[in-house]
Amino acid sequence: MQEGCVFCKISSGEEWGAIVWDDGERLVFMDRFPVTVGHTLVAPKSHRDDVLEMTEEEVGRLFSLAARVARAIKRSLNPAGINLLQNNGAAAGQVIFHAHVHVIPRYQSQTDNPTRAFGKNRLRVSERELLETASVIRDAMREARTL
């Protein structure tokens, strides 16, 4: 755990997070300021600044889980498309310096411009709404486990 790291605090339960999935190695939780409804993050539970500090196997497992989350989001929220995005370093747009993969559903019906990866305005979503979406995605992940 790294001092002052918000994702380490969510991982340890010290800080609130809408947790979707926790397998002891990787944590899936809702972005507190989502680009779209269902915007989910997949992160290693132990602190790594970025994927350059992870082994290839760890990165593979991180993205494997991100793919399962994407499939669960497709199944449960039925977006038109889904971004998997991952930033390393401030110059690449990283804001929280604990490695994570963004899974961002894209809905054609929303005022959502996918050519801007993160958009201009993040949504304001209540903790209750985040927990509800987390629950919907978690249920779909359980169903999709055997795929």
Ligand SMILES: [Zn+2]
């Ligand atoms: Zn951390």
